[in-house]
Amino acid sequence: MVEVASASQADIDWLAREDASAGKAWVSRCVALGEYLIAKEGGEIVGFLRFSRFWGRVPYMEMIRVLPGYRRSGVGTALFFAWEAAMRGEGARLLMTSSECDESRPQDWHRRNGFTETGAVELPGLQSVPEVFFIKRIG
Template identity: 85%
Template sequence: MVEVVSATQADIDWLVREDANAGKAWISRCVALGEYLVAKEAGEIVGFLRFSRFWGRVPYMEMIRIQTARRRSGVGTALFLAWEQAMRAEGARMLMTSSECDESRPQDWHHRNGFIETGAIELPGLQSVPEVFFIKHIG
């Protein structure tokens, strides 16, 4: 059984290991602002979802990552649905996310969860391929 909760200070060391590209200062900031959800099974964290707000308004799922052994078991969907519900409760009418254009599995996951492609941008020097953006209307 998967339990999805907001991350706490006690989860920071795990998040620093698993979301290594974000860095401890950013992770601590996001946890303090309630911008991480963690999925737990038997009290152990097995995945996380990190989000922010695009333009300070639109909920934007920055990263969702599940431990390899737990992928394709519903953990990611549980995280996403908990986030969607929380954002809807806050009054959001649309969600955003993105992935690199050559990441077919994440894009398939976004489509299965109701997202539609809305455009792409190139980020020379940061990524070798364009970033594809997705939206989902929830309100």
């Protein structure tokens, strides 16, 4: 059974390793602000969801990652549903996320979980393809 909770200081080393592109300083900042959820099975961390707030208001799912051996077993969905419930509990009415335009599997996952495409942005020098944004109305 998957257990989802906010990450704690004790999870920082694991998160810094598994969310390596973020860097340990950013991971520590996000943990301190409550912007990570972790999923555990049998007491072991098997995935995480990192989020922020677009314009300081709209909950934005930046990254969701499940360890390879646990993918397609409901861990990502459990993380997402826990985040959605927490954001709804904070009064959010809209959620955002994104993926690179050539990432069809993540986009399919977003659509299965109620997101709709809302536009794309080109980020020259940062990405070779546009970033596609998705929204989900929750309130």
